[in-house]
Amino acid sequence: MSKYFSSKYVSLTPYTPGEQPKEKKYIKLNTNENPYPPCEDVIKKVSEYASSLNLYSDPETTKLVKEICSLYNIDEDEVIFTNGSDEILNFAFMAFCGKEVSAAFPSITYGFYKVFAFLNQVSYQEIPLNKDFSINVNDYIGINKTIFIANPNAPTGLCLKKEDIERILSSNPNNVVIIDEAYIDFAKEESSISLIKKYPNLLVTQTFSKSRSLAGGRLGFGIGNKELIKDLKTIKYSTNPYNINTLTLIAGVATLQNEKYTKANIKKIIDERERVSFELERLGFEVLPSQANFIFAKSSLISGKELYLKLKEKGVLIRHFDQKEISDYNRITIGTKEDNIILLSTIKEILKEVTI
């Protein structure tokens, strides 16, 4: 740290992203990326638009707004696009939390919420999960805090039902409730987008990073009541009006114009999620019932950390969290069928090694 670093950030601990190793080719099941590349149309359009990079990108993201409005049947002033959904989550902390309004989120959830709270000097309450890792909705009733809930939650993969979300929304009318739907496209439960007309305090965030194969493009969005969206735009235009670059914008448009491709990939991933869960259970793992593109599992034969390290040694990367309550578990992203076959056979090999 330099002597110039602002004192307000001296104890800021940044988010630790999953490894993106360059030294070796791994089967990469550690950051919940989509194993399938963007569709052909995206690749074609991005190269076409590269020649206009001398111009600023469209701050209003007009083409993207049009596509998303027809897909989700919302109005143009009910959506904002951001540089990944991480950016809109940060904007939400900036816009809807402060000295008087603190934040609340589950004690086991997306690690970035805590970082954004600290970054924005917002105090926060971490609400413990039930023993089975589910969210106890009663803990969120009328708490007068800005609430952040990942639904499905990460890294558990568990999902709340719409009625539960409505109970949280209706009991906290004076606070914004942010439902982070990074993984909703893989879930049986329906998106909360349909609730925005009924609850002016609801902000739904989604991302192109998981179901839409654009993690490297950095594209996310928020949908909510137009007044909330206006507030978020005030933040956007006060930080970076050009937060969506031209190539990402056009990649997003082409992606939305090829929903069939996205849907087909989602189906493949869900089918594989069910198969991998079943196979791991046969190997004695306890697997949480996931509604996301990853599973959260533990074995009684090997610790979470050891399994992670041994898999890494053998060329398969998964995610292990040191947090005490979940350190027995690993989060495994669902890859292609070929990836998953290697994952399972490597796990079998490791279990054999530790049990002889």
Ligand SMILES: *Cc1c(COP(=O)(O)O)cnc(C)c1O
């Ligand atoms: C991946 C993820 C995000 C953010 O993804 P972006 O790549 O920034 O869009 C947000 N919330 C959760 C729960 C995630 O897992």
